[in-house]
Amino acid sequence: MSSSAESKEYDVIVIGAGVIGPCIATAMARQGRSVLIVEREWTKPNRIVGELLQPSGLKALKQLGMVQAVNNIDAIHVDGYYIGFYDKNVYVTYPEKSVLKDIDTEPVPKAIFKGDEDKMVTDNTLDMKDWDNTSNVRGVAFHHGDFLMSLRKICLDEPNVTKLEGTVISLLKDGNKVIGVKVADKGEFRSRITISCDGIYSKFRKELGANNVPSVGSYFVGLDLEDAVLPRKNHGHVLLGKMAPVLVYQISPHHTRILCAIRSQKLPKREQVLTYLKDEVLPQLPESIQPSFMKALESDDQDVYKSMPNQYLVAKQNKIPGLICLGDSLNMRHPLTGGGMTVGLNDTVLMAKILSDLSNEELSDDGVILEKMLQFHVDRKGLDTVINTLSIALYSLFAADSKPLSLLQKGCFFYFHRGGECVSGPVGLLSGLIPKPMVLFNHFFAVAFYSCYINFKEKGWLGFPIALWENIVALITAAFVLLPNLFKEIFS
Numbered sequence: 001m002s003s004s005a006e007s008k009e010y011d012v013i014v015i016g017a018g019v020i021g022p023c024i025a026t027a028m029a030r031q032g033r034s035v036l037i038v039e040r041e042w043t044k045p046n047r048i049v050g051e052l053l054q055p056s057g058l059k060a061l062k063q064l065g066m067v068q069a070v071n072n073i074d075a076i077h078v079d080g081y082y083i084g085f086y087d088k089n090v091y092v093t094y095p096e097k098s099v100l101k102d103i104d105t106e107p108v109p110k111a112i113f114k115g116d117e118d119k120m121v122t123d124n125t126l127d128m129k130d131w132d133n134t135s136n137v138r139g140v141a142f143h144h145g146d147f148l149m150s151l152r153k154i155c156l157d158e159p160n161v162t163k164l165e166g167t168v169i170s171l172l173k174d175g176n177k178v179i180g181v182k183v184a185d186k187g188e189f190r191s192r193i194t195i196s197c198d199g200i201y202s203k204f205r206k207e208l209g210a211n212n213v214p215s216v217g218s219y220f221v222g223l224d225l226e227d228a229v230l231p232r233k234n235h236g237h238v239l240l241g242k243m244a245p246v247l248v249y250q251i252s253p254h255h256t257r258i259l260c261a262i263r264s265q266k267l268p269k270r271e272q273v274l275t276y277l278k279d280e281v282l283p284q285l286p287e288s289i290q291p292s293f294m295k296a297l298e299s300d301d302q303d304v305y306k307s308m309p310n311q312y313l314v315a316k317q318n319k320i321p322g323l324i325c326l327g328d329s330l331n332m333r334h335p336l337t338g339g340g341m342t343v344g345l346n347d348t349v350l351m352a353k354i355l356s357d358l359s360n361e362e363l364s365d366d367g368v369i370l371e372k373m374l375q376f377h378v379d380r381k382g383l384d385t386v387i388n389t390l391s392i393a394l395y396s397l398f399a400a401d402s403k404p405l406s407l408l409q410k411g412c413f414f415y416f417h418r419g420g421e422c423v424s425g426p427v428g429l430l431s432g433l434i435p436k437p438m439v440l441f442n443h444f445f446a447v448a449f450y451s452c453y454i455n456f457k458e459k460g461w462l463g464f465p466i467a468l469w470e471n472i473v474a475l476i477t478a479a480f481v482l483l484p485n486l487f488k489e490i491f492s
């Protein structure tokens with residue numbers, strides 16, 4: 001198939017140039033495929049999503065030879081998390097670099113061609129000498145729009161990639177096989193494989209099944225803080241208290257993102273949201289953050305905050321010939337743990353590796369591709385199950401809206417206080433570097449039993465019968481929080 005600008009036939013068509021689209025398009029192009037990437041809006045977006053990349057996401061960008069996308073965008077390195085619980089706090093540092101020995105860090109075939117595409121460089125905000133001298137892995141935070149424009153530039157510099165601005169309105173089909181796309185006002189384009197990376201509001205994921213629709217559990221409202229003073233530099237902040245969880249992380253030298261969860265499946269009216277932020281969130285924030293938060297709230301901009309639904313969607317196996325769903329189009333989880341880009345980028349690495357030994361002609365071979373899709377579905381399970389289940393389970397604990405959940409929330413905080421394996425295990429799971437569901441199971445129930453122990457201790461001998469009853473309810477609640485999601489992820 002040809003790849004000239006006028007051509008209407010390609011080996012691969014990618015729908016969407018968000019985080020994942022440019023990455024899979026680049027990988028395909030470097031493997032010698034002609035690629036058309038269609039995006040409805042190529043200008044820089046201003047969104048509150050995808051701003052903290054976990055260490056495993058950074059590792060995936062290296063494997064894709066695209067890690068320099070985090071350079072020269074004023075990115076801030078992240079060493080771990082500060083967890084605030086009412087007036088107490090604990091630091092949780094990302095695992096040691098040795099954890100990388102146990103996971104796949106091999107580059108995608110043909111992704112590294114000059115030799116330095118997997119290496120970050122020193123720039124205004126990232127110091128590689130300092131980075132190399134630390135013994136622990138790091139993540140990175142940035143303005144989403146800047147990161148996206150960097151990824152898009154790397155992608156569009158590939159000679160095999162053709163860019164098209166337009167909205168894909170439908171898929172072209174031959175029977176049940178997808179053979180290309182129809183783009184509004186631009187016409188029809190054909191391909192051997194169409195990869196749908198159309199994100200959170202994906203129009204095309206329903207091709208995988210009529211019931212393939214996400215559920216909304218809660219909302220995040222996000223504000224931009226100027227020159228906020230955070231309790232712990234270079235750390236993501238998770239703040240727990242009477243309010244639903246609040247996330248805070250610095251995304252450039254002068255800007256900090258604050259995301260406040262709203263415990264509701266429907267977004268309340270603007271006035272209610274502003275009242276909640278003023279009356280319930282503001283007083284619970286660490287004192288050093290309050291002035292910048294107050295200033296952001298007082299802005300007379302209509303857009304004081306932006307909101308996003310927190311959605312959940314278990315991945316379905318790609319079984320439709322000619323179509324692959326990737327990124328949020330395939331699978332979503334709660335953004336509390338900042339795992340969306342990490343799952344999407346690691347899926348991209350896996351997909352590019354799995355397809356790498358196929359000739360361009362073989363991309364049209366449904367039998368071969370469907371076999372590869374089964375392999376992809378099975379091989380991605382470990383990371384996918386850990387990140388997705390953890391995000392839902394942690395949100396349930398951190399947004400605790402019942403007595404048993406509050407008991408587990410407290411136990412979780414004091415579990416981290418123990419340090420050692422009680423920190424390195426959970427943060428290894430969260431950073432995407434321990435893709436083992438069994439480790440998640442063990443730590444989650446260790447937290448549940450530790451919560452019971454704390455409750456017994458606090459209640460003393462006199463309160464033993466009450467504590468016993470509360471602990472039984474807490475353990476049942478823990479099982480209900482973890483197991484259904486864990487099984488759904490493993491057996492989907």
Ligand SMILES: Cc1cc2nc3c(=O)[nH]c(=O)nc-3n(C[C@H](O)[C@H](O)[C@H](O)COP(=O)(O)OP(=O)(O)OC[C@H]3O[C@@H](n4cnc5c(N)ncnc54)[C@H](O)[C@@H]3O)c2cc1C
Nearest residue numbers: 016018019020040049050051052168199327328335340341
């Ligand atoms: C509140 C919130 C905060 C988050 N924070 C983080 C975080 O800190 N870290 C993290 O790792 N993840 C985070 N995530 C998740 C992360 O943003 C997503 O996982 C990630 O953006 C998915 O990338 P994607 O390419 O699949 O989709 P997107 O980035 O959404 O890209 C989809 C692209 O497709 C285009 N498109 C859609 N339909 C069409 C069409 N019909 N034709 C042409 N183009 C189309 C869109 O314009 C868009 O550019 C967060 C999510 C939410 C909701």
